[in-house]
Amino acid sequence: MTKILVTVQEQTSQANTAGSKAKDDIITIAKDQGYQSIVVENPQGKKARLSYLFKAISGQLKSFYKLDPELIVFQYSGYNRFMSYIALHELKKYNNCPFYLLVHDVKTLRTNETAKLNQGDFSKNEIKLFNKFDGLIVHNEKMKKWLQDNGVKVPMISLEIFDYINPQPINEMQNFDKNVNFAGNLYKPVFLTKLNTKTKFVVYGVNPLKYGDSIDYRGSKTPEEIPAFLNEDFGLVWDGESLTECSGIDGNYMRYNNPHKTSLYLSSGIPVITWSQAAIADFIKQHNVGIVIDDLNRIDEVLANVTKDQYLELKHNAEQLAAKLRDGFYTKTALAKVEALAHKNN
Structure with missing residues (x-):
């Protein structure tokens, strides 16, 4: 099976933050499982974004997005919406294969309890987006239930916990001072x-x-x-x-x-x-x-x-x-x- 993992590049200007660590680790793990990794660059600035959008509309991105795999997994976040939505649209347009989202963040869910009236339009759009794909990998059973209760119909798999590639030796217990x-x-x-x-x-x-x-x-x-x-x-x-x-x-x-x-x-x-x-x-x-x-x-x-x-x-x-x-x-x-x-x- 030809398997592809697609990731939109993070926009992180702050040093020493977790930033893209979760996505980077998933790329490493997926490669080990035989996935080809495709990273979509995030255009910087309004002009560059408009240019990218024009290329998408005019079909100039076909050579990049037409991958002909047997399976696509896309690392989805509710942030980087502009590039994520373009990439998802282009991938679906040019590839006819099972297509799953590995969900890092659900913006609808993050804002729902405190600002759902203001987020109504986007909430519907995000749920509608999820239902366009063959399935989702979500964080856990509670996230899965919330998404089901709010209209997600496609199959969902619970990750349970994010993996963390950690190169450091495990520290031994020292004084047990309960800090x-x-x-x-x-x-x-x-x-x-x-x-x-x-x-x-x-x-x-x-x-x-x-x-x-x-x-x-x-x-x-x-x-x-x-x-x-x-x-x-x-x-x-x-x-x-x-x-x-x-x-x-x-x-x-x-x-x-x-x-x-x-x-x-x-x-x-x-x-x-x-x-x-x-x-x-x-x-x-x-x-x-x-x-x-x-x-x-x-x-x-x-x-x-x-x-x-x-x-x-x-x-x-x-x-x-x-x-x-x-x-x-x-x-x-x-x-x-x-x-x-x-x-x-x-």
Whole structure:
């Protein structure tokens, strides 16, 4: 089977951010599974975009997009909409084969709970777009159910968790002082500015805010470097402005998505702490690789009750899972299911 993975190039100007790490890892894993990788460049500036659109309309892009494969998988994000929509249109126009989307972000879902009235037109368009394809790879069962409830009719496969190609050795447990790492773009998780705990949080990322004594900010690292610096006992997956819940647009999105930082921590063999209402909490509990918590204000109390033996079990499980994430297990499994569907329906 001739299989092609198509990816629209990310527009990331900020250094030391995760940026395209998830997509890049999927390219690497898919190549290992026999996929040819096609990367669509993202034109810079309004004139370049208009020129690209004209070429698409006039048929000048046929030689690039006519690939004649037996299967196409497209890495879809609700962002980069201009180029994604052109690429999807051109690929469908020139290729007659099973066509699946591997969904990284659903913009409709990210904005739905707080701004659905304003997003109505786009919401319908995105759902309509999904239904034009043979199927989707989505983050998890909660995202799948939301999409089904909101009109997606095509088959959907749950990824479960994003893989994370991690070149760094797994750090051994040191003092068991129950400190917590947090890594990410720091302009969004405003909750960090409100932490006032005995628990120490060691934080990495760009765009830091002003923090209290609970936070030890240590600068930013690249996605490849950061695992070597994650030396604390836990990694925190939390978003939004509130300590009592994951709130706001990004916090609420955690009810449905697989935050990539979960994969960063677990691929480093570090147990995770996350919100009990997050979609990823189901995975954490199922694999016993962390702690779920209702309210971050209770972090001192919760960690005080974790014994060393309990922690060692969590860490052992996280290290076992790390091997699977580093090897691309979940991506390979999802792609194999797509190929089986494509073969069955073709």
